[in-house]
Amino acid sequence: MMKILQITAYYPPSLGGIQTFVQRLSQYLAERGHQVDVLTVNTDHAPAQEAGTSGIRITRTPLDLNLYRAVFSRSFAQKLMSASGYDVYHIHIPFHVGLETAVLAARRNRTPLVATHHGQGLRGSLLYTMMAHTYSWFSQNISLRGVDVPVFLTPSYAHSLNLPAVVQQRMQIVRTGAEVQQFSAGGMGTAIRQTYNIPASDPLILFVGYLGKSNRYKGIDYLLKAFVSVRQQSANARLLIVGGGDWLPELQTLAERLEIADQVIFAGPVENGRLPDYYAAADLFVLPSISGPENSPVVLFEAMASAKPVVATTIPGVVDIVKHEETGLLVPPKDVPQLAAAITRIVQDKDFRQRAGRYARQHTEQYTWKHCAQQMEQIYQARAMNKPMVGTLS
Template sequence: MKIAHLVSTFPPYHGGIGNIAYHYARELALLGHEIEVFTPNYDEGARALDRENRFKVHRLGPWLKYGNAALVPQLLWKLSSFDIVHLHYPFFGGAEWTLFLPWIFVKPPRIILSYHMDVIGDGVIKLFFKGYAKTVLPVLINQSSAILSATQDYSDSSAISRYMTRKPVKVIPYGVSNLFQPKERNEKLAGRLNLSSSDSVILFVGGLDRAHYFKGVNLLIEAVAKLKRPGIKLLIVGNGDLIPVYRDQVRKREMQNQVAFITGVTDQELPDYYNLADMTILPSINRSEAFGLVLLEAMACGKPVIGSSLPGVRAVIEDRKNGLLFQPGDSEDLKEKIQFILDHRETGERYGLSGFKKVEEHFRWTPIVGQVEKAYQEVIAKQPA
């Protein structure tokens, strides 16, 4: 099959949706399909990386852009020859152009929509997102031949739940790369980060830009500040324009010797950070967090995880089996969960082993993308001759 993936962000930008689209494209190309990715061009240096892929990446110059939204009408005349167009929602400025495909092509491609997350925001942006969800989203869903979601829990409580009676959702989880495995502590990295063997290391990995405001980094800093015990080190790994804001919070809390911000970490380097840590935490504050790939990465390295009790995240973390859930937005509850792992090392190790087994059984990319391929085949089989 000839398949196009439309996605608002793509590596080297660090974000869950782009990461997922990358692994879909990579695995589908390995299965012999002709894959092309269409994404806005935010980084001129990214084109050099694209030559390493087994699939084509088209980085489109946006006519207008705001955050991760980009107006790319040139999509219209680039999608005529595909069997499947896989739209990764949300993609403001890109998704809307798929609505015109049935009007301009005699045999339009079939649309698959992956619903990654509800978009919330604040102020005027919040009003825009609400209006979009009530007007454009229903039309996008109606034109799609299949809707994919990572968890039933999230789709049942999301903006698409009201449309599920007429357009059932196919649940296919996201996965984790085989790069992420348990391994020995990287002592060279530990030395570079000034970590001693007696330090307790808490890890956060995620976007630190305004598009990822919901990750709850400020909440995590507050929770760690409340621990009041020596030897705690918080590693915050990621890139983005909110780093100065978080640094200021750390300075005001006088935690400069406790918290390290680490930027520019590659996917190949990330497993060393997970394996250094005693736990990984995803402290997201609202349902813009729909899954939590970093939790899978930590679990794949055999580490216990702590996450907000949000739809989607609950499908990854089984409370008191492979990690702990805490009340979203509650820094005191998060502090207590961190304290529990620190005080019960054997239990934490048991959570880590359980998480590793769960990843191996359910969350590796190759079998997951096999399910995506099957969804495509079912859609093509239903297409009129």
């Protein structure tokens, strides 16, 4: 048994891909007999201390500052610096200043440090974007040198970063996981269609994701513009957008200006346990990201496990997951006409839609949380062999 500290800026009940990744990984590691603690920042007024499933212990520290979802907490830094007796630290980035704090804590407490890089998609004002790019350069070229094992989720994403040679020599690729059984079992799609008054014969296009202004790189505005053309070819098509955030009012206004508000449903945030129903209701899933890189979006695996074809963009990370003309279609980012054409093709071509959906489900069978946890476990053991298993998070 190992004693593992998972370090993350966000954790459920906060919703998002990183949150899901850390939670599922922690659960599977705990089920394999390891003691897993989670140290995070309290962004959702959740309990400061919580005993999660499978014996996971969660510590949430008070939030001092949230700047475009880059969170800062003095108490977090203090607790991390005093977190002794662990066999391994595992930090999930991007986590502004959190990575640097983890490097210092690992040195102070002589604890191996693993870092999984989930992406770098945050966007904001011009000033913030410049600051974020500066920090990204620093973290990738300086901070990651202090990490024992940098982990990336897709090869194309790792190669897109132009990492220093010393980081490339240490890095490992670990494919993200998905609750394949949960989604492949099918959900209550009929109930979702009834809830939103969508006839069974109407093509339903789905997007799932956080709709914060910091996530403008998700490209939902381009999806709305493309949907105008889709409606011209398939008048009964509907667009269902799942997710909440401070970008939502602006997107709703755009839908009204494009005169598609009656055909676009903004469902708001949905709990993870209900997502299989939404995927089951849809005919296809769209991820129109314009930059990132996205790395390895969990929603892609969820959609594909649900046997839904995917329309996505040719950005690093995504191109390793979606197989063009097999599990879906890939289009250039920001290309509204091609995005619309790809969606329209899947909507109108039932044979291709069903075939791509079957291939998508088969493709996800190799991407399970169990397999992901086993790979991480091997990395931990290689770095933490013969480490003492005493101490706690104080």
